[in-house]
Amino acid sequence: MASPRTLIDKIWESRLIDSKPEGDLIYIDLHLFNEVTSPQAFEGLKLKGRKVRRPELCMATADHDVPTGKLELRLIDEIADKQLRFQQMYCKQYGIEHYPMSSSGNGIIHVLGPEKGLTQPGMTIVCGDSHTATHGAFGAVAFGIGTSQVEHVLATQTLRLSRPKTMSVTLTGTPHSDATAKDLALAVINTLGTDGGTGHLIEFRGEVVHNLSMEGRMTLCNMAIEAGARSGLVAPDETTFAYLKEKERSPKGPLWDLAVAYWRSLATDPGAQFDNEIEIDVTGLSPMVTWGVNPAQSVPVGSKIPSPESFETKSERDATIAALSYMDLEPGISVSDIPIHTVFIGSCTNGRLEDLEAAARVLSGRKVATSVRALVVPGSASIKRAAERLGIDKVFSEAGFEWRSPGCSMCVGMNGDVVPPGKHSASTSNRNFEGRQGPGARTHLVSPETAAATAVLGRIASPSDLPPINKKEGK
Amino acid sequence: MEAKSIIKGSAYPIRRSNIDTDQILPAKWMKRVERTGYENGLFEIWREDSSFIFNDPMRSQASIIVAGENFGCGSSRQHAVWALRDFGIKAVISSSIADIHRGNLPQEGVLPVELDQDVVELIMAATEANPKVEIEIDVTNRTVTCREAGVFATPFRIDNASHFNLIHGYDPIDVTLTFNKSIEQHESSRDPWLPKCGPEFV
Numbered sequence A: 001m002a003s004p005r006t007l008i009d010k011i012w013e014s015r016l017i018d019s020k021p022e023g024d025l026i027y028i029d030l031h032l033f034n035e036v037t038s039p040q041a042f043e044g045l046k047l048k049g050r051k052v053r054r055p056e057l058c059m060a061t062a063d064h065d066v067p068t069g070k071l072e073l074r075l076i077d078e079i080a081d082k083q084l085r086f087q088q089m090y091c092k093q094y095g096i097e098h099y100p101m102s103s104s105g106n107g108i109i110h111v112l113g114p115e116k117g118l119t120q121p122g123m124t125i126v127c128g129d130s131h132t133a134t135h136g137a138f139g140a141v142a143f144g145i146g147t148s149q150v151e152h153v154l155a156t157q158t159l160r161l162s163r164p165k166t167m168s169v170t171l172t173g174t175p176h177s178d179a180t181a182k183d184l185a186l187a188v189i190n191t192l193g194t195d196g197g198t199g200h201l202i203e204f205r206g207e208v209v210h211n212l213s214m215e216g217r218m219t220l221c222n223m224a225i226e227a228g229a230r231s232g233l234v235a236p237d238e239t240t241f242a243y244l245k246e247k248e249r250s251p252k253g254p255l256w257d258l259a260v261a262y263w264r265s266l267a268t269d270p271g272a273q274f275d276n277e278i279e280i281d282v283t284g285l286s287p288m289v290t291w292g293v294n295p296a297q298s299v300p301v302g303s304k305i306p307s308p309e310s311f312e313t314k315s316e317r318d319a320t321i322a323a324l325s326y327m328d329l330e331p332g333i334s335v336s337d338i339p340i341h342t343v344f345i346g347s348c349t350n351g352r353l354e355d356l357e358a359a360a361r362v363l364s365g366r367k368v369a370t371s372v373r374a375l376v377v378p379g380s381a382s383i384k385r386a387a388e389r390l391g392i393d394k395v396f397s398e399a400g401f402e403w404r405s406p407g408c409s410m411c412v413g414m415n416g417d418v419v420p421p422g423k424h425s426a427s428t429s430n431r432n433f434e435g436r437q438g439p440g441a442r443t444h445l446v447s448p449e450t451a452a453a454t455a456v457l458g459r460i461a462s463p464s465d466l467p468p469i470n471k472k473e474g475k
Numbered sequence B: 001m002e003a004k005s006i007i008k009g010s011a012y013p014i015r016r017s018n019i020d021t022d023q024i025l026p027a028k029w030m031k032r033v034e035r036t037g038y039e040n041g042l043f044e045i046w047r048e049d050s051s052f053i054f055n056d057p058m059r060s061q062a063s064i065i066v067a068g069e070n071f072g073c074g075s076s077r078q079h080a081v082w083a084l085r086d087f088g089i090k091a092v093i094s095s096s097i098a099d100i101h102r103g104n105l106p107q108e109g110v111l112p113v114e115l116d117q118d119v120v121e122l123i124m125a126a127t128e129a130n131p132k133v134e135i136e137i138d139v140t141n142r143t144v145t146c147r148e149a150g151v152f153a154t155p156f157r158i159d160n161a162s163h164f165n166l167i168h169g170y171d172p173i174d175v176t177l178t179f180n181k182s183i184e185q186h187e188s189s190r191d192p193w194l195p196k197c198g199p200e201f202v
């Protein structure tokens, strides 16, 4: 009998074309593009007189640069405009599916793949973007690449890579009912550290993981990169199949049954060995918030900011001192005492319909604090339409949120949406790096529910910190 | 790309872990469509601080970065490597370089050099103490020497694929295209349900 294999091994080996000491040559099933990391790749291809090998395995959207203001969609500058025109030109020239700014199919690339049914179990998926990890939620090997590799995939539909090591991260126990997938992700990164996953693909396992919706799994896998891993995966199960059924690009008719049978066979075999196995007990885990400048620097909402001395290694102590200085925070104060200026709900981590619904449930019948600027940015145009059909846009607007158009928005601060210098933001995005949300911005990563509660109170708070609503119409 | 055998130079020691690519090159630089001209963006925000090591006039000739662990984490932007290259950086030494960045560096001929933390510490201390200290990296044999740090021909880690292309100066695409037969063979047996894209879906 063949020896037991992991989900990761099965996918990797099924796409393996050649194996040499200098790496494995693997086939890529889907190549996704944003506008910022691909122009130079297309240009390189053209200069060498090469062709796009498989345009029918490519899909592109504009997300990083696009403004999200409601009334007038205008680009913030000419260089961004040129970048978008380049993308449009190359996609046209090579016959690539493309969703330009303001089009009805536009959205964040990692939101579009799944919602169109392009992301399926067992596939290899790449994009010139580190959060390609998101697609791993379907049981796909999906990871970010650099621009030279984008060019390599365009020309050959393959990549030569050292085979990643495998890691199993099993979540055990029962988290607090307020904890979301985002809180699980922050807890995992806090445990592994920002480089605990380096060189690895992580399979997230355990009942807690499989109880998550597809949206929740995408949030979790999206942030695997913040622990240094190439990607995170969840084995496909009934939840995955139910999500994929009837999606635009999912297999149809007899192919559906064939595909599902194959997808079922991908699960890690009992007894399969990982290079690294860890278990994290998430019993009682409550909403989390970051206080520093990397996603591992987090504590539960309501707790105190740690002191540099509380860390074991010198490098962690130094990192804490640097982080507290950038964030202008004192150790020992409660995170709940940090005044929040901006609240951002959106991004490929938490900009899906389920995220917006969860935040809207918290906001319904409540008002954003007058000191807070709050904005909500749906992850795609179709999510925006769906939310409007459900009346969720009204809940946000009535509460005092700006209801905006899809894009990366304040996740990356290169499209006009920024946090003012020195101000603190509560953000559902994935990176609290220095200046990520704009020069001098001080970011605290949270879940959509925590972001909503924070908007209401003007300080970091979880939904259970909110006073009950007395108004009659409140739910 | 030119084949690499020896890299020699003085250093910018940056005693800091988790230096992410947003710090190496801020996002606003990613709006450009060119492949060159990124040198002014390198550590743009940190360079505003006159005490930042890149502003040390004694180090104006330095070409090697010595940094804390997890260098280049975060965004996949290869623009960060274009900035390093355009500024004249030839190698980055750290106990760990984040996966995507480690793959991006050699694409532009910048050598990723991973050493054990205690060796990095020796080199860091020596180069902090004296801006003129030289580091010599034997790319072919994968070793680092820094006499003042007491480091002699210490082996470093580098991915085999990156090493192979660097020492030969190969274009990875050309190498892969020699496998065209095998790629075609794989393509002829792909699962029939795998999704397709195209302008017709828009």
Ligand code: SF4
Pocket: A063, A064, A108, A109, A110, A129, A131, A347, A348, A349, A407, A408, A411, A412, A429, A430
């Ligand atoms: S939302 Fe943020 S993390 Fe996601 S693709 Fe856009 S910039 Fe990257």
